[in-house]
Amino acid sequence: MRYLPKSPAERQEMLAAIGAKSIEELFSSIPDRFRLRATLDIPGPYSEAEVIQYFKDRAAENSNGYTSFLGAGVYNHLRSVVTDAIIQRGEFLTSYTPYQAEITQGTLQAIFEFQTLMCQLTGQEVANASMYDGSTATTEAVLMAERLTGRQRVLVARSVHPEYREVLKTYAKNSGLRVEEIPFTASGTVDANALQAVVKDDVAAVVVQSPNFFGVIESYAPLVDVTHTAGAMFVVAIAEGVSLGLVRPPAEADIVAMEGQSFGLPPSYGGPFAGVIASRDRFVRQMPGRLAGQTTDSEGQRGFVLTLATREQHIRREKATSNICTNQALCALAATVHLTLLGKEGLREMAEQNLSKAQFALSELLKIPGVRRTFDAPFFNEFTVELPRSVKIVNGHLLRDKIIGPLALGTPYPQLTKHALVCVTETTTRAEIERFANAVKLALERPI
Amino acid sequence: MNKKIKKASRHTNQSEGLIFEKSSPGKRAFELPPLDVPVADPAKALGANHRRAGIDGFPEVSEIEVLRHFTRLSTWNYAIDLGMYPLGSCTMKYNPRVNEFIARLDGIATEHPYQPQELSQGCLKILRLLEKCLLEITGMDAITLQPAAGAHGEMTGLLLIRAYLQKQGNPRKRVLIPDSAHGTNPATAVIAGYEVENIKSESHGQIDVEKLRDQVTGDVAALMITNPSTLGIFEQRIPEIAEILHAKGALLYMDGANMNALTGVTRPGDLGVDVMHLNLHKTFSTPHGGGGPGAGPVAMKKILEPFRPLPILVEKEGGRLALEPVRPDSIGRVKAFAGNFGVLVRALAYILAYGPGVRQATEDAVLNANYIRKQLEGAYELPYSLPSMHEVVFSDAIQKKSGVSTMDIAKRLIDYGFHPYTTAFPLIVPGALMIEPTESESMEECDLFIDAMKAIAEEAATKPEIVKTAPHTTRVRRLDEVGAARKPILRWKPAAPQSEAAD
Numbered sequence A: 001m002r003y004l005p006k007s008p009a010e011r012q013e014m015l016a017a018i019g020a021k022s023i024e025e026l027f028s029s030i031p032d033r034f035r036l037r038a039t040l041d042i043p044g045p046y047s048e049a050e051v052i053q054y055f056k057d058r059a060a061e062n063s064n065g066y067t068s069f070l071g072a073g074v075y076n077h078l079r080s081v082v083t084d085a086i087i088q089r090g091e092f093l094t095s096y097t098p099y100q101a102e103i104t105q106g107t108l109q110a111i112f113e114f115q116t117l118m119c120q121l122t123g124q125e126v127a128n129a130s131m132y133d134g135s136t137a138t139t140e141a142v143l144m145a146e147r148l149t150g151r152q153r154v155l156v157a158r159s160v161h162p163e164y165r166e167v168l169k170t171y172a173k174n175s176g177l178r179v180e181e182i183p184f185t186a187s188g189t190v191d192a193n194a195l196q197a198v199v200k201d202d203v204a205a206v207v208v209q210s211p212n213f214f215g216v217i218e219s220y221a222p223l224v225d226v227t228h229t230a231g232a233m234f235v236v237a238i239a240e241g242v243s244l245g246l247v248r249p250p251a252e253a254d255i256v257a258m259e260g261q262s263f264g265l266p267p268s269y270g271g272p273f274a275g276v277i278a279s280r281d282r283f284v285r286q287m288p289g290r291l292a293g294q295t296t297d298s299e300g301q302r303g304f305v306l307t308l309a310t311r312e313q314h315i316r317r318e319k320a321t322s323n324i325c326t327n328q329a330l331c332a333l334a335a336t337v338h339l340t341l342l343g344k345e346g347l348r349e350m351a352e353q354n355l356s357k358a359q360f361a362l363s364e365l366l367k368i369p370g371v372r373r374t375f376d377a378p379f380f381n382e383f384t385v386e387l388p389r390s391v392k393i394v395n396g397h398l399l400r401d402k403i404i405g406p407l408a409l410g411t412p413y414p415q416l417t418k419h420a421l422v423c424v425t426e427t428t429t430r431a432e433i434e435r436f437a438n439a440v441k442l443a444l445e446r447p448i
Numbered sequence B: 001m002n003k004k005i006k007k008a009s010r011h012t013n014q015s016e017g018l019i020f021e022k023s024s025p026g027k028r029a030f031e032l033p034p035l036d037v038p039v040a041d042p043a044k045a046l047g048a049n050h051r052r053a054g055i056d057g058f059p060e061v062s063e064i065e066v067l068r069h070f071t072r073l074s075t076w077n078y079a080i081d082l083g084m085y086p087l088g089s090c091t092m093k094y095n096p097r098v099n100e101f102i103a104r105l106d107g108i109a110t111e112h113p114y115q116p117q118e119l120s121q122g123c124l125k126i127l128r129l130l131e132k133c134l135l136e137i138t139g140m141d142a143i144t145l146q147p148a149a150g151a152h153g154e155m156t157g158l159l160l161i162r163a164y165l166q167k168q169g170n171p172r173k174r175v176l177i178p179d180s181a182h183g184t185n186p187a188t189a190v191i192a193g194y195e196v197e198n199i200k201s202e203s204h205g206q207i208d209v210e211k212l213r214d215q216v217t218g219d220v221a222a223l224m225i226t227n228p229s230t231l232g233i234f235e236q237r238i239p240e241i242a243e244i245l246h247a248k249g250a251l252l253y254m255d256g257a258n259m260n261a262l263t264g265v266t267r268p269g270d271l272g273v274d275v276m277h278l279n280l281h282k283t284f285s286t287p288h289g290g291g292g293p294g295a296g297p298v299a300m301k302k303i304l305e306p307f308r309p310l311p312i313l314v315e316k317e318g319g320r321l322a323l324e325p326v327r328p329d330s331i332g333r334v335k336a337f338a339g340n341f342g343v344l345v346r347a348l349a350y351i352l353a354y355g356p357g358v359r360q361a362t363e364d365a366v367l368n369a370n371y372i373r374k375q376l377e378g379a380y381e382l383p384y385s386l387p388s389m390h391e392v393v394f395s396d397a398i399q400k401k402s403g404v405s406t407m408d409i410a411k412r413l414i415d416y417g418f419h420p421y422t423t424a425f426p427l428i429v430p431g432a433l434m435i436e437p438t439e440s441e442s443m444e445e446c447d448l449f450i451d452a453m454k455a456i457a458e459e460a461a462t463k464p465e466i467v468k469t470a471p472h473t474t475r476v477r478r479l480d481e482v483g484a485a486r487k488p489i490l491r492w493k494p495a496a497p498q499s500e501a502a503d
Helices: A006-016 A023-027 A048-059 A079-089 A105-122 A134-149 A162-175 A192-198 A221-229 A239-243 A282-285 A314-317 A329-366 A389-402 A429-447 B044-046 B063-074 B097-103 B119-140 B152-167 B184-191 B209-214 B238-247 B302-307 B341-376 B404-415 B443-462 B466-467 B481-486
Strands: A155-158 A178-182 A203-209 A231-239 A255-259 A275-279 A292-296 A301-308 A380-387 A419-421 B142-144 B174-180 B193-201 B221-225 B253-255 B275-278 B298-300 B312-315 B321-324 B391-395 B432-435
Touching: A006 A023, A006 B341, A023 B341, A048 B341, A079 A178, A079 A329, A079 B063, A079 B097, A105 A239, A105 A255, A105 A275, A105 A292, A105 A301, A105 A329, A134 A155, A134 A162, A134 A255, A134 A275, A155 A162, A155 A419, A162 A178, A162 B152, A162 B184, A178 A192, A178 B152, A192 A221, A203 A221, A203 A301, A221 B432, A231 A239, A239 A329, A292 A380, A292 A389, A292 B481, A301 B119, A314 B184, A329 A380, A329 A419, A329 A429, A329 B044, A329 B063, A329 B321, A389 A419, A389 A429, B097 B341, B097 B404, B119 B142, B119 B275, B119 B298, B119 B312, B119 B321, B119 B341, B142 B302, B152 B184, B152 B221, B152 B253, B152 B298, B174 B184, B184 B193, B184 B221, B193 B209, B221 B238, B238 B253, B298 B302, B341 B391, B341 B443, B404 B432, B404 B443, B404 B466, B443 B466
Parallel strands: A155 A178, A155 A203, A203 A231, A231 A255, B174 B193, B174 B221, B221 B253, B253 B275
Antiparallel strands: A255 A275, A292 A301, A380 A419, B142 B298, B275 B298, B312 B321, B391 B432
């Protein structure tokens, strides 16, 4: 087998050195009746060429050749080949968690740079080395707020990503957290009056997302004051990080939970991505996950180490702030490289292109008779439209034109049947937007 | 350093500041294609109060500077690609490069989790085949690929147990965890809403079965066991342990972190385990990447199947596959979308490359560990003498006499060109040296490691200072961890801060 670096003679030599007659002898501690005699029923062995062919065959059964208008938490953005070249360097790819700081300064400094970039983007003071994804980061932000406030009631905007809310409910069910939802207004924003009516001094956190699941940008001012007056933590989830190139960051939030997928990570059918938690310096000791910190070595040189580890499971065990161990380090590195490549101007320009393309797509769709905008609040690169016909039927027609249509909102939001969430990024060309709008028009004109 | 040591020699590497310190206004490393639609005015489209002016301190550098910056940083890392990584419990094996290639294919990396399932059959077939392979390897009845890492899998597994017991009327109160367990076990039990009861190992480092009979009461939900244990020893009485739990209505959870000792040799499902997680970034070779991403599939017996997290992969008529988002008894979602798909893809590629021959990998891993054990016995103390599987745990008892600790030996190992083994774990061995070579090491590399360890044992006895002040050859020397924690500096700040107008 090509991955195994031993000849039969070397195996014999090693057995002899051990003093064992056969390899079987080394497994003698496994009771005989539990020793597997049969050959495992799994395909292979495959040569490298066969492995590649198997996955190329599977790839061909997917959506190659289609143009997509899906976002909803996973976005198509331009990625430089430089990012993959860096993260495929064996020194990053095949290195372990940097517990041995002297020989992992590369990873540690990169994490420190990642933490800095995340602070700059979110307007927060401290960010961790990554969580699994945006959904678990949002949940961990709530658990952090629970620890900070000692309270167990959580108010979550219904305009937060439906899957993020589901994950929160899974965790909450067993930890005594009570999760209640806050409705949205006719503009698509969090209903501040509804929030004010229920936020009391037993609330640990108020969770909103911006841009929210409908693409709408939230105004924090009316929400944050009532939240803080009640002594609760204001938690902001961000699913589309590119928005931060143009949209004011949630600097007034106590905790920000972000999905980093938009920063150089491919959609990859939903993962691996990189979750982020950012917060205030004064809350750092209740943060989950790893943190890299700057220090000096015994000769006074600058260096970096994993720090404040007494929050973590390998030290604190059942008293840890979270059970997370393995995180999404390589994805965080990809985000670091990608954002460094984009830089100040690149990120702004990318965000501006998203905004312009989404505005253009909306104007094209609004030219179609019967299509209207659902919400009138400002949006970034996603928006919601109401169609005069079932979104699923329209999408079925679009597929014939090799277009993957927008997300139908009727399943997560029964009151939004016939409403669709359209996403357009800098990767969508004008021609594709026009072809899409035309295909929607034709689909709506077809007899039922 | 001993001249006979062939592994390491001095080399130079370059200084490199933080990327923020190299930034200079007007430089850029990325250009977008020209905008082909009318420009939207952000102030008008977003409203002036939503608009951000610019991001203070964000880097402005050119492409060559980015490439050099991260390439230089990379040279400061140790990696499997450079040599043996004997970290016990971490299974640092070779990460085949073909797995990186196929995970980036168009049609794999490009797929959106919400695209129509008829356009995702390739992705779903990959998930299905991986499920089947992992079920065959574990001997279990059902599986979920959703969890993103081992600890996430542990949580999912305990939530399955909780849901199952709840369905019978009482989720129970406590989870039993041996003192040799990974820290994630107790931390996870708390998140799943359980109290942790730590149980003491018997004198050979195994579960004390006689005591366990008294400890398993009607309010115990489960025992979390690691097999082989973190001492690298097979838990021989595991079927009996399962019987004790089952007799009281409790379940047996197995931490599969050490599955590299068992794959193809024995199956947890046959041993009486009810639910377990696998670390695909350990046993199934997906890259550690400096700390992640991983994947922690959870395999289970039939009784737990109804409670699996959403979505559930199902086969419809005609062989069409689908992810179903609703199940009445499910514990719910543990993560958005369909698991860490890109990691799952790599793990399947690894399994297909071996096929049933994956047993040979297990055999070689156990052979390497026993070879190292044999050669180092005497030089280092072996606190537990039961047979080793894929890893061996020594202690620093001999070296302690000259004031040298496991951490010192580990740091000195760096000078000899190796990554340290796992230090000070498991907690039941004071001054532990936990060594897991994996199957990826040749006899030559094992011999180099043995030479280095023996040389350090000699140094510890004759000139302990050189060990206690190691490493001597790295870019930085021992770092001030206490200072780092006392006054944390967790991000770079510009020397002369400017205010961000729109903030």
